[in-house]
Every structure is written in C-alpha cells, then in structure tokens.
Amino acid sequence: MTCRSRLTSAAAGLLLGALAVVPAQAEEIVLKAVTAFPAPVEFAKSFKRFVDKTNEMGKGVVQINYMGGPEVIPPPQQAQAVRRGVVDMQYGPGTYYLGEMPEVDAWVGSTVSATEAREKGGFKIMQAVYKEGLGAYLLAHIDSGIDFHIYLTEEPKRTPDGGVDLTGLKLRSQPIYRAFFEALGATNVSVPVPEVYTALERGVVDGVGWPLVGIKDLSWDKFLKYRIDPGFFQTDLAIIMNEDKWNSLPQEARDILTKAAVEYEKESYDHYQKVIKETDKTVQAEGMQVIDITGEARTEYLDMAFSTAWKRLQESGSEYTEQLREAYYDR
Structure with a gap:
C-alpha cells in the first residue's frame, strides 16, 4: 500500500468514527x-x-x-x-x-x-x-x-330601579348561566350551538347568553336586536x-x-x-340596541351574576375555593 493510500484509508476511518458518535437528529x-x-x-x-x-x-x-x-x-x-x-x-x-x-x-x-x-x-x-x-x-x-351578555329578540321589561325583568322569557342557556338567568325570571332552554339559529328563527328561544366576540359568526344577530349591558362572567x-x-x-x-x-x-x-370594541360599533351600527343598566341596579346585576359562580364553587366543597377566589376575583 502506498503512503497516499494509507493516508486516504486513515482519513476515511477517522470520518466514519466521527459519524458514529454524531447522534441521529430527533424526528419532529x-x-x-x-x-x-x-x-x-x-x-x-x-x-x-x-x-x-x-x-x-x-x-x-x-x-x-x-x-x-x-x-x-x-x-x-x-x-x-x-x-x-x-x-x-x-x-x-x-x-x-x-x-x-x-x-x-x-x-x-x-x-x-x-x-x-x-x-x-x-x-x-x-x-x-x-x-x-x-x-x-x-x-x-x-x-x-371576554365577557358574556344576554341578547334578546324583543325589548325586555324594566324594573323600577332600572334593572331588567326577564320573567317568562326563554333563554338558550348552559350550566354557567342557569342560576343567574333563573334569578332574572327567565326559563333556561338547552339548545346545541348548531341549532340555535333555527331555535331563534322559530321562536323556541327568545334570546341567548353569549360573548360579544363571535355574536355575528353564526348569524344569530339577524334575530337578536337587544343586548343587555354590562357584560358578566368570563370565557x-x-x-x-x-x-x-x-x-x-x-x-x-x-x-x-x-x-x-x-x-x-x-x-x-x-x-x-380590540375586537370587542370593533364588534360593538358594528352591531350597534347595524341596529342592535343596548339596554344599559346603570347605578345601583348595575352593581346588583353584576353581584347577582358573579355570586352564582362563586356560590356553586363554594357549595362544591372544593379545597381550592379560597385560593382560587384570591387569584381570580377582585370585585
């Protein structure tokens, strides 16, 4: 074997040895x-x-x-x-x-x-x-x-103190709203999201609870002409x-x-x-009317809403209730 052959063979051996210790690249x-x-x-x-x-x-x-x-x-x-x-x-x-x-x-x-x-x-x-x-x-x-609002097909009755009375109205609901809607006098109706449009169209429900974000996504705003402010809860x-x-x-x-x-x-x-502000302008420009609860009635409305969530948690017996309240609630 010539000197050049020996050098080439040695170099190849070193290269193979180096490749042997390089770890294979992890698969994505x-x-x-x-x-x-x-x-x-x-x-x-x-x-x-x-x-x-x-x-x-x-x-x-x-x-x-x-x-x-x-x-x-x-x-x-x-x-x-x-x-x-x-x-x-x-x-x-x-x-x-x-x-x-x-x-x-x-x-x-x-x-x-x-x-x-x-x-x-x-x-x-x-x-x-x-x-x-x-x-x-x-x-x-x-x-x-992102907070929630109550949307209605017809203007709601008002209470003497400026609140709302939803007695007799049927609202598309879910477990988080149920106690709050009942406190306002409404009847809870369970309707899957894909069926809400038809339920509004046929009068099966008179309104829904839903965030302002996304209210136009499924064309429900075609029927929902009134929104109650302030918003309550969070996503x-x-x-x-x-x-x-x-x-x-x-x-x-x-x-x-x-x-x-x-x-x-x-x-x-x-x-x-930003989306909330933009959507609010859009739906109001398109004719949605806002029923704005103000003053003490506003405070009572929000207290009524939030208390239902924290009461459910308290009554569940969770060991984390107080810690979670401290971290998530500052009203």
Whole structure:
C-alpha cells in the first residue's frame, strides 16, 4: 500500500468514527389537536392562531396538526378522547366538565386576565385541578377577558330601579348561566350551538347568553336586536393535553409549548379587547340596541351574576375555593 493510500484509508476511518458518535437528529413530533368549535366561530380561529404560532416556534421539534372541530369528535366526547390518547390536544370550554371539575367556575367568575391570574398562582392551582379531575395536562387558559351578555329578540321589561325583568322569557342557556338567568325570571332552554339559529328563527328561544366576540359568526344577530349591558362572567377556554403524551415529550418541546402558551394568553387577551370594541360599533351600527343598566341596579346585576359562580364553587366543597377566589376575583 502506498503512503497516499494509507493516508486516504486513515482519513476515511477517522470520518466514519466521527459519524458514529454524531447522534441521529430527533424526528419532529406532531401532536393531533381538535377544538369544540366549528370553523366559522371566532374561537376556532383563535386556536388556529395559537397553532400557527406554536408551529413557527417549534419547527424541527414539535408541530400541531389541527384536525378540526365537532365534525371530527363531538365536543362532549373530546376530553375523553384526550384522556384515551385518541388525540393529543383539545381546546374548548372548561365548563363542559363542571361535574368533574367545579373549580372551572373560578374562570367563569374571574375578574382578572389569565396573565394576571397566572402571576398570582391561579393557573398552577388549575393545573392540579385538571390533573386530578380530568387526568389531563392544562397547557393554557387563552382568550380571557371576554365577557358574556344576554341578547334578546324583543325589548325586555324594566324594573323600577332600572334593572331588567326577564320573567317568562326563554333563554338558550348552559350550566354557567342557569342560576343567574333563573334569578332574572327567565326559563333556561338547552339548545346545541348548531341549532340555535333555527331555535331563534322559530321562536323556541327568545334570546341567548353569549360573548360579544363571535355574536355575528353564526348569524344569530339577524334575530337578536337587544343586548343587555354590562357584560358578566368570563370565557373559560382551555388548551389541554394528554398527560402521558406531555410527559413523554423532550424538554425542548415542552419548553416551546409552554412559551407559546404563556405568550398567547396575553396576545389573545389584547387582541380581543380590540375586537370587542370593533364588534360593538358594528352591531350597534347595524341596529342592535343596548339596554344599559346603570347605578345601583348595575352593581346588583353584576353581584347577582358573579355570586352564582362563586356560590356553586363554594357549595362544591372544593379545597381550592379560597385560593382560587384570591387569584381570580377582585370585585
């Protein structure tokens, strides 16, 4: 063997040895995700923005495959699908699981943003709640700061003190509103979101409880001509993950998901404060009339609303009630 051949052989051996100790590049992790909302609804669009943000931050490490909404898995079954690992991630209202997690009422009765509550330790408590109640990992509480209103097809009766009397009216409801609507004299009617348009069209319901954000998404504003102010409660929208899947992720992937979640909590809050103002101008310009409760009647109206959420939580016997109240409620 010539000197040049020996040198070439040695160099090849060194190269192969070096390649042998270079670790194989980790394969990009893809998480399957669903939402509780149909694509046209603003909240589904918000989750898509979170997905896009995460996928940009997680290139080469972790990606989210947004599979869709109720057409993929019916909303009441989505948490179980996460628990069983059918999907890895889900976004939707926490109040779907009030039976397992009465503490979600802390989000409903919250008067602070998700970012503020996180700083005060509230989010950490809710992570423990989700782990115990759903066996899921709570990643984020996004789209906070969006309150609810009562919308009606006809002008409501007023009380002598300037409040509203909804006696005899049928309102499309859900568990978080029920006690409050009853206190106002209304009858609660359960109607799935996709059927609300028809229920309004046929007079099955006289109004709905819904955030100002998204009131136009499903064309309900065609029938809803009156809005009662002030708004009450807050959205309870959470991103959860299968706990085993979360625990199996490399630290880099978990760090990316956590960073995206914390940042998007604030981004979504700021975004929707602007959307609320813009939507308010639009619906009023299109003819929606605002029934504004003022003075002492306003205070009583809000106290009545928020007290129903915190009373439910208190009566549930949750060990976290006082801690959550301290973190989420400042009225």
